Amino acid sequence: MTTEELLEYDDVGDALREGRPLRPARVYRFLLAEGDLAFQHRQVSDPVPLGRQLLEAAGLDPRQGHSLFAILSSGDFEDVRLNEPFDLRERGAERFIAFQSDRDFKLTLNDDELRWGKPIISGTVLYGLAKRGDGEAIYLEVPGGEDRLIERNELIDLTGAGIERFITAPMTFEIIVNSRPRTVDARTVTFEQIVQLAFPGHHHPNVVFSMTYRHAASAPHAGELGAGGSVDVKKKGTVFNVTRTVQS
Structure with missing residues (x-):
């Protein structure tokens, strides 16, 4: 395929949702958030970029102590090493989160206090940490309101005021x-x-x-x-x- 025949861009998320490989393109588009859930489209010219190239695509300086994580389709976080290649064609990740923080975030799970090293936690992680009975799910306690069911593929922001409190309860x-x-x-x-x-x-x-x-x-x-x-x-x-x- 000649340079003239390349697509202007291909979107990693579109490829994943359509169950197809990335197509040859001038740039490859993905989503990146900086310590929150405000994902924005970014792009790189190489489908197998270094972790630092993913950061640089968002205007972030890799020398300033950023950590970068890929969010897999399962909801798990995968550490992306800055000096190692990350194959956008094979890893099943559309979204990335960059953190610049050495802070711990507190949460409770069935009244047990936990500390989490990132301001975002996934439902998959919570389900992995919880000791649940048959037919039980995880809920976020909502004072004065209806407790909210946590889905496995959900991302929860821990940076709000107060401590997020999660409980297990029958899914009824x-x-x-x-x-x-x-x-x-x-x-x-x-x-x-x-x-x-x-x-x-x-x-x-x-x-x-x-x-x-x-x-x-x-x-x-x-x-x-x-x-x-x-x-x-x-x-x-x-x-x-x-x-x-x-x-x-």
Whole structure:
């Protein structure tokens, strides 16, 4: 391929999402954040840059004591050594975070105080640290509000005021179906599942169900749900109304 035939750029994230290798291009685009979650597009001309070249692409001076980490698709952090090559074509990482800090960050996990050497922690790390029972998940305590479920691929900023407090608890969701409280053990519920909660048992082919919902976690937060559909519910308070019609 000649220089004229090269793409202007290829995006590492696009390649990962499309399940394809990086294409020959003049530059390769990736995401980098500086000690927070404010990721910005950066680019390098080499698909196998040194760690220091990734920093320099963001205007950072490698001599100023930066640490650089790649965030893998699993949510794990991988140390990127500044004088060693990092193959953007093979490592499965689109996002990078640079830190310039020797500070420890405090958090609690089931009332055990932990110290973490980076201002960002991933859900994968928290799940690895936690001692969980069967069917339990990790939640961020929200004083005066609803505790927030932590997803494995989520990144949590520890730099805010106060100490982030995490707990393990059964992954149950309290919903309302036709004015009656019900409990489900997964965030995503299906049309068919809600129909069974509203009208248990086998249904005659002539019976047709219609369903509306409100206060859902997913967008839109309210609407109609049809056969084969699903919606994400909140920890508490998602409401479903199901009606049954017999066709002649």
